[in-house]
Amino acid sequence: MNTLQRSGKPKAKAWLLATLCVCSQISHAADVDNVPPVSDGPFVSNVAGTASGNVIEQSADDSVVDSWKPRVNKHHVGLSIGKARFNMPCIEGMVCRRNGRAITLHAGGDFSKRLGFELAYMRMSNLAHQGNAIRVRGVNLNLLGELPLASRLTLSGRLGTNYAWTRMDIAGKAHGFGLSYGVGLNWDISDRWSAATDLNRHDFKFVTGRDSVDTATLSLRYRY
Known part of the structure; x- marks a missing residue:
């Protein structure tokens, strides 16, 4: 009996030690998962810091690259409606109506996410x-550029040329090329729809000479 009791004790001690080792490993694994990347000890701290640094570096690089990648929907069509203001000087006592209507139908595409x-028309x-x-x-043919201001808000600029036909009922008709430029704010309602407000200046050739017309418009654009 004594022999059996003695032989059973080492086995019990071995099982107890194995159980303690397993519990220790499980506890250590749980602590490692819950500990933030930078912890005590040079080895763990360096590895965690390097890994987190790489993630931050990579995400920053991805965001920069993503901001200049071509959009999924590269083409768009839209409609702009607003006011036109004629800048030609008016002789006192003559009838001059400087403010009028402006309607524009436009279509275009992207070279990149920002150009x-x-x-x-x-x-x-x-x-x-x-x-x-x-x-x-x-x-009107314009080159467009965009500068992001927020996640869905961008500042836009345009520069280009127009070819216009102008008519004054009494004086006559004229046509020719001119310069166009302007700025605007774009708001992306969704991936396909966006709204914008724009201020533009157009240089037109009239029978009386060259003069500019300013437009202030609201636009709705659809991407496809």
């Missing part, structure tokens, strides 16, 4: 100068 182009009416009713229609 693109746009082709537009524009009409301006309800203007008058010294008794002449003025109408303008033309096409």
Whole structure:
């Protein structure tokens, strides 16, 4: 009996030691999962710090690259409606109606996420100068650029040229090339729809000479 009891004790001690080792390993694994990346001890701290640094570096690089990647929907169409203001000086006592209507249909595409182009057809009416009713229609080709201000808000700029046909009821007609430029704010409603407000200046050729017309418009754009 004594022999059996003695032989059973080492086995019991071995099982107890094995159980303690397993519990210790489980406890250590749980502590490692819950401990933040930087902990006591040079080895763990260096590895965790390097890993977190790489993640931060990589995410920053990805965000920069992503901001200049082509959009999934590279093309767009849109409609702009607003006001036109004629800047030609008016002789005192003559009828001048500087404010009129401006409607623009536009379509374009992207070279990258921040650069693109746009082709537009524009009409301006309800203007008058010294008794002449003025109408303008033309096409406009612009280079577009965008600067992000927030997650869905961007500042846009455009620079390009127009070819317009202008008519004054009494004075006559004219046509020719001119300069166009402007700025605006774009708000991405969704991946496909966006709204914008724009201020633009167009240089037109009239029968009386060259003059500019300013437009302030609200736009709705659809990407496809």
